[in-house]
Amino acid sequence: MTERIQEFIDSEGWDKRVIREKQADVGEILLAGSRHMGGVNFERLSTVDLERMFELYDEMFFGGMLGEMVREQSKVGVKFRMSNRLTRSAGKTRRMVKGEGRRKEDVRYEIVIGAGMLLDNFGEGRREAKACGLVCENRLEGLQRVFEHELGHLFEMLVWERSSCKQARFKGLVGKWFGHLEATHELMTRREAVLRAYEVEIGDWVWFEFEGRRVEGRVNRITRRATVLAPSRDGRLYSDGRRYEKYYVGVGDLMRVAL
Numbered sequence: 001m002t003e004r005i006q007e008f009i010d011s012e013g014w015d016k017r018v019i020r021e022k023q024a025d026v027g028e029i030l031l032a033g034s035r036h037m038g039g040v041n042f043e044r045l046s047t048v049d050l051e052r053m054f055e056l057y058d059e060m061f062f063g064g065m066l067g068e069m070v071r072e073q074s075k076v077g078v079k080f081r082m083s084n085r086l087t088r089s090a091g092k093t094r095r096m097v098k099g100e101g102r103r104k105e106d107v108r109y110e111i112v113i114g115a116g117m118l119l120d121n122f123g124e125g126r127r128e129a130k131a132c133g134l135v136c137e138n139r140l141e142g143l144q145r146v147f148e149h150e151l152g153h154l155f156e157m158l159v160w161e162r163s164s165c166k167q168a169r170f171k172g173l174v175g176k177w178f179g180h181l182e183a184t185h186e187l188m189t190r191r192e193a194v195l196r197a198y199e200v201e202i203g204d205w206v207w208f209e210f211e212g213r214r215v216e217g218r219v220n221r222i223t224r225r226a227t228v229l230a231p232s233r234d235g236r237l238y239s240d241g242r243r244y245e246k247y248y249v250g251v252g253d254l255m256r257v258a259l
């Protein structure tokens with residue numbers, strides 16, 4: 001490890017305000033230069049955008065060190081791609097070594113960003129989600145937080161070959177570089193975010209708007225939507241001897257009824 005890298009690892013990082021400014025700059029420049037994204041709640045994202053984002057982060061946060069280390073170690077460098085197959089996590093970084101030894105042509109890196117997780121969140125009328133312990137107001141912010149987490153992994157892999165976000169070292173690095181409060185891979189889904197925020201659980205009394213009126217009921221099931229049973233004289237008879245009408249409601253649209 002060079003002295004420069006060691007110094008960077010030992011440095012205190014930036015203060016929160018500077019971090020936020022740098023992050024906003026990356027986002028703005030990325031959007032301005034993207035042919036696909038169109039706005040903070042983009043519908044499309046290409047690997048070109050991811051490559052560009054890597055360059056921006058490398059320049060603004062790592063002083064070009066990431067790119068240098070990658071070029072030193074790997075002939076093919078870092079590949080970026082979007083995947084619909086990542087379900088639980090929003091991003092993944094891999095270091096792949098083919099064959100024995102550490103020849104340049106044998107090492108490559110890959111950063112995968114889960115498309116579904118991003119696009120599922122931040123749609124119209126949906127609430128914000130959380131990633132890395134930070135509230136994300138839109139898809140771009142979600143993407144940036146996830147990407148930053150993955151850059152933490154890439155950096156560790158470049159320096160120590162292995163990386164784990166469960167370890168204190170990782171948490172320390174992404175904390176001082178990016179202001180992350182948590183080291184997790186999840187972009188918390190809307191359901192989870194809402195559950196946390198409002199603590200809506202199965203069995204809770206909730207209210208929601210249905211065709212302009214307020215309906216109250218009990219949460220019976222939660223999947224992508226919540227099943228709410230609202231007591232009603234005209235409803236179906238249930239095993240508890242009462243009548244209910246069944247509604248399927250987006251969890252983000254539920255409010256817990258204070259009892």
Ligand SMILES: [Zn+2]
Nearest residue numbers: 165183184185
């Ligand atoms: Zn991780």
